[in-house]
Amino acid sequence: MTIDLHLHSTASDGTTPPDELMRQAGAAGMAVVALTDHDTTAGWAAAAAALPPGLTLIRGAELSCRWHGAGESIPLHLLAYLFDPADEQLTAALARVRESRLGRAERMVALMRADGIDIDWDDILAHADGGTVGRPHLAAALIRAGLVADTQEAFGPRWIGNGSPYRLPKEDLDVFEALRLVQGAGGVTVFAHPRARVRGRVVPEEVFGQLAAAGLDGLEADHHDHSPAERDEVRRVAAALGLFVTGSSDFHGTHKKVRIGEYTTAPGALARIVAGATGATPVTGVVG
Known part of the structure; x- marks a missing residue:
């Protein structure tokens, strides 16, 4: 089995x-x-x-x-x-946790956009297709934008991983x-x-x-x-x-x-x- x-x-x-x-x-x-x-x-x-x-x-x-x-x-x-x-x-x-995830992800996108990182919140929501939005959805947006090669790179400190200025609690x-x-x-x-x-x-x-x-x-x-x-x-x-x-x-x-x-x-x-x-x-x- x-x-x-x-x-x-x-x-x-x-x-x-x-x-x-x-x-x-x-x-x-x-x-x-x-x-x-x-x-x-x-x-x-x-x-x-x-x-x-x-x-x-x-x-x-x-x-x-x-x-x-x-x-x-x-x-x-x-x-x-x-x-x-x-x-x-x-x-x-x-x-409550899902709502917190959603708000956090939107704020992270806003921080990245303020630094000239061209990813779009509405596009992320569309690709999430109603699912619980989390950092992997942001990673996917970074991949689509050609900014990172894969999820592992996106989860590094330069982007949305530990030590990143864009990672929020x-x-x-x-x-x-x-x-x-x-x-x-x-x-x-x-x-x-x-x-x-x-x-x-x-x-x-x-x-x-x-x-x-x-x-x-x-x-x-x-x-x-x-x-x-x-x-x-x-x-x-x-x-x-x-x-x-x-x-x-x-x-x-x-x-x-x-x-x-x-x-x-x-x-x-x-x-x-x-x-x-x-x-x-x-x-x-x-x-x-």
Whole structure:
């Protein structure tokens, strides 16, 4: 059973529509995939309706969170699986984050335009096609304008990456509040790429224990932004805390040079997600 629990579509910052993403996953030989767009469930219905025979969909989202420590604040992402999409508290919180993302992106474009960088906000919105607007949409605009060669270059300090004068903060959910909200909506949580130092600062190790005590269920170990040593580190921490581990591609289409199923999750971890969730259930494409 080939399982990839971290895929993105055009409902957020991927380049593949949810229905086509499911067809590609089936063609890639996947048995189970999770749709985890950023802070939204907008792609769930289209993905479920397009499932090829035998492919199972785990409906989820990747939540933009932040840990507030003594004198520091570090962003992180939580993968939330099989929660109730109609839960009022979680729905309202995700809407606030999406609105913050939108305003932040528009302000970043304004800063770049003030410096003579010729990208257009209306064009970015048109290409987002209703999806949750984020920095990958700005990166795509920079590529279309011929200013950068690819997303990796766009995410450098010259443009919209760490250290860039154009990168602005956005509103994130406090990670402990996010855990509470997902639990209240019947979902299961996994800390996404928790040791990906290539992305920037990571939380201190003692935070893992605090998150586990607050109800965190698992850690994403196998990810293209983790080095082999970081993957081993995640497994060690998970074993010490009794958390399960997952592996995922974090597929974004052409935004990233990874393929569906590049990293996968063991069936036992999937079983714990399904058993622990009360907000939604997996959906499987009908055979025959």
